[in-house]
Amino acid sequence: xxxxxxxxxxxxxxxxxxxxxxxxxxxxxxxxxxxxxxxxxxxxxxxxxxxxxxxxxxxxxxxxxxxxxxxxxxxxxxxxxxxxxxxxxxxxxxxxxxxxxxxxxxxxxxxxxxxxxxxxxxxxxxxxxxxxxxxxxxxxxxxxxxxxxxxxxxxxxxxxxxxxxxxxxxxxxxxxxxxxxxxxxxxxxxxxxxxxxxxxxxxxxxxxxxxxxxxxxxxxxxxxxxxxxxxxxxxxxxxxxxxxxxxxxxxxxxxxxxxxxxxxxxxxxxxxxxxxxxxxxxxxxxxxxxxxxxxxxxxxxxxxxxxxxxxxxxxxxxxxxxxxxxxxxxxxxxxxxxxxxxxxxxxxxxxxxxxxxxxxxxxxxxxxxxxxxxxxxxxxxxxxxxxxxxxxxxxxxxxxxxxxxxxxxxxxxxxxxxxxxxxxxxxxxxxxxxxxxxxxxxxxxxxxxxxxxxxxxxxxxxxxxxxx
Amino acid sequence: xxxxxxxxxxxxxxxxxxxxxxxxxxxxxxxxxxxxxxxxxxxxxxxxxxxxxxxxxxxxxxxxxxxxxxxxxxxxxxxxxxxxxxxxxxxxxxxxxxxxxxxxxxxxxxxxxxxxxxxxxxxxxxxxxxxxxxxxxxxxxxxxxxxxxxxxxxxxxxxxxxxxxxxxxxxxxxxxxxxxxxxxxxxxxxxxxxxxxxxxxxxxxxxxxxxxxxxxxxxxxxxxxxxxxxxxxxxxxxxxxxxxxxxxxxxxxxxxxxxxxxxxxxxxxxxxxxxx
Numbered sequence: 239x240x241x242x243x244x245x246x247x248x249x250x251x252x253x254x255x256x257x258x259x260x261x262x263x264x265x266x267x268x269x270x271x272x273x274x275x276x277x278x279x280x281x282x283x284x285x286x287x288x289x290x291x292x293x294x295x296x297x298x299x300x301x302x303x304x305x306x307x308x309x310x311x312x313x314x315x316x317x318x319x320x321x322x323x324x325x326x327x328x329x330x331x332x333x334x335x336x337x338x339x340x341x342x343x344x345x346x347x348x349x350x351x352x353x354x355x356x357x358x359x360x361x362x363x364x365x366x367x368x369x370x371x372x373x374x375x376x377x378x379x380x381x382x383x384x385x386x387x388x389x390x391x392x393x394x395x396x397x398x399x400x401x402x403x404x405x406x407x408x409x410x411x412x413x414x415x416x417x418x419x420x421x422x423x424x425x426x427x428x429x430x431x432x433x434x435x436x437x438x439x440x441x442x443x444x445x446x447x448x449x450x451x452x453x454x455x456x457x458x459x460x461x462x463x464x465x466x467x468x469x470x471x472x473x474x475x476x477x478x479x480x481x482x483x484x485x486x487x488x489x490x491x492x493x494x495x496x497x498x499x500x501x502x503x504x505x506x507x508x509x510x511x512x513x514x515x516x517x518x519x520x521x522x523x524x525x526x527x528x529x530x531x532x533x534x535x536x537x538x539x540x541x542x543x544x545x546x547x548x549x550x551x552x553x554x555x556x557x558x559x560x561x562x563x564x565x566x567x568x569x570x571x572x573x574x575x576x577x578x579x580x581x582x583x584x585x586x587x588x589x590x591x592x593x594x595x596x597x598x599x600x601x602x603x604x605x606x607x608x609x610x611x612x613x614x615x616x617x618x619x620x621x622x623x624x625x626x627x628x629x630x631x632x633x634x635x636x637x638x639x640x641x642x643x644x645x646x647x648x649x650x651x652x653x654x655x656x657x658x659x660x661x662x663x664x665x666x667x668x669x670x671x672x673x674x675x676x677x678x679x680x681x682x683x684x685x686x687x688x689x690x691x692x693x694x695x696x697x698x699x700x701x702x703x704x705x706x
Numbered sequence: 707x708x709x710x711x712x713x714x715x716x717x718x719x720x721x722x723x724x725x726x727x728x729x730x731x732x733x734x735x736x737x738x739x740x741x742x743x744x745x746x747x748x749x750x751x752x753x754x755x756x757x758x759x760x761x762x763x764x765x766x767x768x769x770x771x772x773x774x775x776x777x778x779x780x781x782x783x784x785x786x787x788x789x790x791x792x793x794x795x796x797x798x799x800x801x802x803x804x805x806x807x808x809x810x811x812x813x814x815x816x817x818x819x820x821x822x823x824x825x826x827x828x829x830x831x832x833x834x835x836x837x838x839x840x841x842x843x844x845x846x847x848x849x850x851x852x853x854x855x856x857x858x859x860x861x862x863x864x865x866x867x868x869x870x871x872x873x874x875x876x877x878x879x880x881x882x883x884x885x886x887x888x889x890x891x892x893x894x895x896x897x898x899x900x901x902x903x904x905x906x907x908x909x910x911x912x913x914x915x916x917x918x919x920x921x922x923x924x925x926x927x928x929x930x931x932x933x934x935x936x937x938x939x940x941x942x943x944x945x946x947x948x949x950x951x952x953x954x955x956x957x958x959x960x961x962x963x964x965x966x967x968x969x970x971x972x973x974x975x976x977x978x979x980x981x982x
Contacts, residue, residue: 246924246927246928248928248953248954248956249954250924251921251924251925251928251942251953252942252950252953252954254920254921254924255921255939255942255943255945255950256945258917258920258921258943259942259943259944259945261917262913262914262917262943265913265914266914266917266943266944267798267944269911269913269914270798270910270911270914270940271796271798272911273908273909273910273911274833274836274837274908275833276908277832277836277906277908278829278830278832278833278835278836279829280870281832281867281870281871281906282828282829282832283829284863284866284867284870285828285862285863285864285866285867285870286828286829286860286861286862286863287860287861287863288859288860288861289859289860289861438792438801438802438803439801439803440801441801525747526826526854528854531881
């Protein structure tokens with residue numbers, strides 16, 4: 239007997255385990271889970287006592303309203319609209335103030351450098367290149383983020399996000415995707431890379447891949463300033479002043495909804511083609527509403543989010559500013575490198591209702607989407623005359639009067655911003671999470687293809703009907 | 707390191723008592739490894755932040771922590787590494803967060819595991835507690851969100867809970883720091899053996915008992931006398947790949963030697979390198 243025991247190997251144990259597993263079949267796990275539940279119930283019954291029904295469950299009453307089939311969705315849209323409206327109206331003035339201050343500083347610094355006799359290219363590279371990129375990023379991005387993030391964090395701390403997932407669950411189910419995808423989308427509002435990491439909570443690899451591949455259709459905060467600026471300059475301008483900011487907020491909400499629509503459509507498409515399968519069931523816990531703690535909201539939204547994102551943008555903006563200045567100031571055959579590249583990209587840009595400079599800006603902004611608009615502005619300014627832009631009015635004049643932007647340009651830029659390749663960090667995160675070149679490539683190129691297709695179709699339609 | 711005074715229990719005013727020193731991410735040297743497990747959204751990250759002084763992102767929705775966060779604190783001159791595991795409802799499925807949690811509990815061999823439970827939903831939370839107790843003997847149950855339970859008119863009898871589970875149960879309100887001193891005290895008592903635990907492991911259901919017994923005997927033949935032996939048998943009967951692989955590669959056998967060794971150096975090495 240002891241001989242047999244000593245010659246026992248792990249392999250033998252596994253073989254026996256397999257045989258037993260086959261014999262027990264699928265019942266095994268159910269039995270174990272059942273016995274755990276029974277035991278948990280017994281212990282809990284002994285330990286928990288309910289004091290009279292003194293308590294009046296406010297949570298449940300709120301939940302009945304917030305997750306109601308009739309009011310749930312409209313309430314969600316209303317909350318979203320209010321957040322954008324507050325962000326847009328609130329960010330306008332501080333943005334102008336920051337731009338004025340930062341560009342005033344640039345002008346004084348340039349005067350000083352000139353007075354010291356420093357060569358023009360040093361001054362240009364440092365101040366019109368590196369510093370200007372920085373100044374744009376800070377003035378365009380900081381105010382909206384500092385307003386948007388605290389509000390978003392309050393919703394998060396209150397416990398509203400799981401209710402959103404609850405409201406949207408049936409849609410995701412129809413699309414063959416996991417209901418928790420709504421939560422990963424909510425994370426994507428902050429940062430798509432964070433949204434991709436958040437998909438780890440989805441058990442099914444198939445549904446997790448769908449969530450990863452479509453997360454990019456949620457505009458992250460790096461893209462919000464672009465959307466907000468365009469909505470303010472172009473959409474709001476088409477309305478009487480009293481409704482301007484409401485219209486702008488409405489436009490941003492529309493873009494977000496469009497993003498959600500694309501998420502669902504693409505999820506649906508994927509789960510019927512290359513990622514075939516049915517949506518799996520899951521339990522979603524609706525946590526109690528909790529009073530948000532002010533300090534934590536401020537810390538999370540301002541340090542963790544705003545400064546983190548701003549810092550990342552600044553790190554990318556510095557080399558981007560340098561690259562733009564170099565492209566704009568090295569001339570070959572009578573035109574700058576920027577001009578050549580933009581001319582080369584122009585036919586493609588025009589076909590999708592944009593132009594070569596905008597496409598070039600998207601190429602330069604691959605490391606971080608935050609700097610698209612600053613890059614566009616710098617390239618227009620770098621190749622045109624040097625004017626100082628103070629506030630949205632001058633930006634509008636520059637874009638419309640000097641570079642022929644129309645409502646189509648603005649709308650298509652918003653669409654392209656929503657539907658193009660994810661930023662470098664997100665692509666890198668997709669690779670780290672999937673460890674698959676194929677899926678990383680799909681994650682990067684599929685949205686880009688959709689972006690080109692959609693903008694091409696809108697541009698063609700608008701031109702065909704002669705609306706522009 | 708900064709001492710935190712106002713947040714601890716009333717014992718804190720007692721001058722003879724040890725003080726908590728938050729050590730943030732300073733993990734160069736530590737004496738003990740403590741794991742933090744629990745259902746999603748029970749305030750695990752809040753407990754983690756309160757003890758370590760770190761600012762791990764907390765939020766009121768399940769699934770905030772999907773990776774393992776680590777931090778340190780010191781108590782009565784002993785330095786602890788605290789590992790915040792992803793919040794999970796069970797340790798049975800194959801999703802990545804559950805694997806991270808249960809691999810750390812099994813292979814990381816923490817000196818003690820704190821299971822944070824939501825006092826307002828005790829029954830559901832106990833499912834996970836029972837699963838953790840299948841893997842380890844050294845555990846403390848942190849009954850958090852006591853304030854919410856009181857508001858809802860629920861009374862949680864922590865003594866009864868502790869008796870039934872066979873491990874200490876400590877009531878806390880992590881957000882205000884209430885009870886955290888008692889929690890650490892319970893952890894240290896479990897680690898140094900002042901409190902002997904006898905975790906509740908409900909008998910295997912009759913339909914599967916024979917199969918489990920047979921596997922346990924085979925495991926005995928391999929001299930795999932782990933506290934988690936029965937849980938390992940469960941996993942093998944379910945065809946769990948990671949556990950099968952650990953059995954074949956001798957990783958499980960290593961755990962036995964590590965537990966027997968007085969120095970526990972091997973287990974610390976595993977915890978430190980984050981082997982999963």
